[in-house]
Amino acid sequence: MNHSNSRFSNILFYIIITCLIFIISPTITRFLDQTTLPNDISQLLGGLLFTLLAISFVLFIHRQKNKNIFADIGLLSKVNLPFYIALALPIVLLTLSIVLGMITGTITNLSLSSDNSVWCAFLLNILVAFLYEAFPEELLVRGVILSELRKKLSFLPTLFLLPLIFALIGFLSHVFSTLIITGNLTIPPLLIPIQLYIFGIALQLYREYSKSIWPSIIFHLICLELSRYVFNQQNNPIIVFNESMTGMMMLIGLFITMYLGSIISLSILLFWKSKK
Known part of the structure; x- marks a missing residue:
């Protein structure tokens, strides 16, 4: 097998x-949801499983296929100015989304919740979401798969191809986990x-600009x-x-400001970075 075919087989593998891990984790979590365990506990256990499977797969790649996988996926990248800018950008965009909502009259009577149970649920969900979605999904998709794709393709083709793979994996995960349950x-x-x-395009631009996952x-x-x-x-x-209309801030805040705002901002930053 030549080098090109070997690279393609690695990508496919x-x-x-990744797709199997995406299917197994939510399936087991949904099984746990049907037990007497509290929903938060079943989600936390599912998150631990997802993260452990993802880390185990990366360790397998490190031992069997690629000794430089940790550097390739940007897990141990050096902290630099683009890294800090990429971390700060979501906070800036969130602030902008709230300001836009208030200026346009989309939202009124803004205040923080005084319900302690809501804040407890929010803090617990940060841990659950990190383990169940954010960390393992980024480790596998924007980490493992992207690092292998970039050995064969340049930045621009992967910017459109990987989000398609991400959407397809998410689609298959939903279909098969629901079918099994x-x-x-x-x-x-x-x-x-x-x-x-x-969402996948925005996530990949954060990865590309910062050179870190x-x-x-x-x-x-x-x-x-x-x-x-929120x-x-x-x-x-x-x-x-x-x-002013139910769901408007989901559109303005999430889709327009966070997603599209990140894509536009990071595209400009990447262009500027390439010219320096």
Whole structure:
């Protein structure tokens, strides 16, 4: 087998294993949800499983295929100015989303929740979301798969190809985990893979600009928490406000400001970085 075919087989192998991990973890978590365990505990156990499977796969690659995998995926990258900028950008964009919402009249009566149980749920969900989604997904997709793709393809093709792979893996994970649990073949709404694709582009730009996987993990985690405890006012939010129309801040805050704002900002920063 020549080097090109070997590289392609590695990419395919990494995608298949990642897809299997994406299916196994939510399936077991949903099984646990049907037990007498509290929902938070089952989610936490599912997160631990997902993270352990992801780390185990990276360790397998390190031992069997690539001794430089930790450096390749940006897990141990040096901290530099682009790293700090990539960490700060989501906070700037969140502030901008709130300001835009207030200026346009989309939101009014802004305040912090005084419900301690809401804050406890939010803090616990940060840990769950890190273990169950942000860390293992970024480690496998923007880490393992991207590092192998970049050995064969340049930046621009992977910017459009990897988010497609990410959306496909997410789609298959939903379909097969639901099929295993319920016995029914359920196709998720088209909006979900579209959202995953746009989200995937933003996540990859964080990875590319910072040369580290950590800013993409942090951005992933922030977006998860914003969608659950800030922009979604139907789910005991930590920031309470009235919306002119239900769901508008999910559109303005998450899709336009966080996703598209990150894509535009990081594209400009990458262009500027390439010219220096």
